[in-house]
Amino acid sequence: MTRKFYINTALLILTILAPFIFPVWKTQLATLWLFIIVALTWDMTGGQMGYNSLGNIFFYGTGMYVCAIIAIGMYFPFGEWTDASRSETWKFTDSQYFTGLILGSLGAGVFCALCAYILGGLFFGLRGPYFAIGTLGLAIATGEIVSNIDWLGGGQGVSMPIYNGDFETFKNIIYYLFAGLGVSLFIFLNWFYKTRFGAAINAIRDDEEKAEAMGIHTLRYKLITWSISAFFIGVAGAISAFQLIHFEPLETAYQTINLGIFMVVCVLLGGKGTLWGPVIGAFMFHVFKEVTWNYFLGWQWVALGALIVVIVVFFQDGLMGYLQTRFPEWFGIKVVDKDEKEIIAEPAE
Amino acid sequence: MSSIIEIAGVSKSFGGVKANTDISLTVEEGGITGLIGPNGSGKTTLFNSIVGYHPIDGGSIKFEGQEISKLLVPEIARLGLLRTFQQTRIYSAMNCMENMLISIPHRKLTLRDAFRKNTVEDNEKAEHLLEFVGLSEKRFLRAGSLSFGQQKLLEFAMALMNEPTVLLLDEPTAGINPTLINGLIDRLLRANSEFGITLFIIEHNMRVIMNMAEEIYCLAHGELLASGSPAEIQNDQRVVDAYLGAH
Ligand SMILES: Nc1ncnc2c1ncn2[C@@H]1O[C@H](COP(=O)(O)OP(=O)(O)O)[C@@H](O)[C@H]1O
């Protein structure tokens, strides 16, 4: 058994026990997992593949709506449910609630993955800043369009089914859904980045033209990577919908300025293109956000802006990047000795 | 011997610049063919046209009898027609082994294979080829930290890893320490004789190409000026004038 194994096991046990050790922080811990999920998924394309999306929040918002349509639509006419003039309340039984939660979340993930696959054909023609701005435009435009569709609740948004049990159990369910999704994503990525597929997206990041010239199926890998990423964000959006009970199109679902930017900040804080960077960054950012939003209310956006400027100017590689340059041997990275001479290329036998 | 690449009447211009005008040539299967010409004579442009980097204005390009002038860059590469870059391109944030391993032949790689880790054979082959070019000791170094010459060797090893049928090399010896050039020539010859790879080489260094190629084409101002054996090319007055006239 290696040290790594013990650390991972300890972290897993901590994850499972956390709501009982820190019962008052249940909601914050659930949010921490949400940040970890969106940061890890953002890094799949942003850090590992070199495509910086500013519009991944599109999948979060779309996940919320698709989940609502499935979870509610399975048992009640969705259009009547979202009709603002409706006065009666429909109640969900436990079995309706949980089938809606599970199928709604999975449906949201699959739908978002399909969206990414189709939209990718359009957006992956864009490079660098054009990709970033193009995806941002997608998220902004979709939020506006959705808020004008009455069937989807218009600007009012959608109210989700309410859990019949007590509030603490509800918070536990939400925590374990986010934690379970986050742990699955982490385990998946830990394996994925070691496959040839993972190497292929790194090659695309380092030099896409070279990758094409070497015959790598660049478009295929880009589409699939974004789709997997979108699947997890979509499911996260679905769980958020159930957690929040009510969501609005612009402030909650397609919240480009909030979560849409937070996910990028988390990754930059922790370090792009590493497995642990987004996780550590999400933790750091969550602490930063809790402190500023609670103790410096009114100044929190200034503090966030200042944080972004500081990272971008001084710590572009984030914490993991800093550690990798400072202590490369910790990561098994080898760099050249400064005074080494050019090798003499003698033919091998 | 038969022709593996057949180029007929290929033209390419950039705005007003006619980089290639009505070029026709063939590359013999299993051989080493050279392409020379002064700077700016259109050599790299012709390579770019062959590998599908840009659409050509007219003409035909056939590889193993198949018209490829409408195919995309990765599709042509997967047919087994590979190129290296004059400016040398490697994946700089990845180490040498990772650079090698991601250069496995992608025409054989299904999507399911992509979701697997590299095999022991892949690793052995990568190590063997790194040894072949003399980069064994550097195999876990970040490729971006190698010297320019070492990056060129790595790029060459990556191309071999890909098991191409034909390899187009754009100035393989440019920027390489002169003491290393003989070692590199030796390896190019062995890639041809031992691995059976057909080579089509752009080379600025006349001494190098005269010693390697069986057939040489010379471009000047985007047009095919002369072709023939190294001896014929060396004694061709038009070639001598083109080179002297250039600088
Ligand atoms: N992408 C491009 N856009 C515009 N002009 C180009 C481009 N590529 C090459 N050229 C021009 O075409 C001519 C031939 O260039 P090139 O093929 O690179 O020559 P060589 O490789 O023989 O030195 C030059 O005049 C060059 O400036």
Ligand SMILES: [Mg+2]
């Ligand atoms: Mg050139």
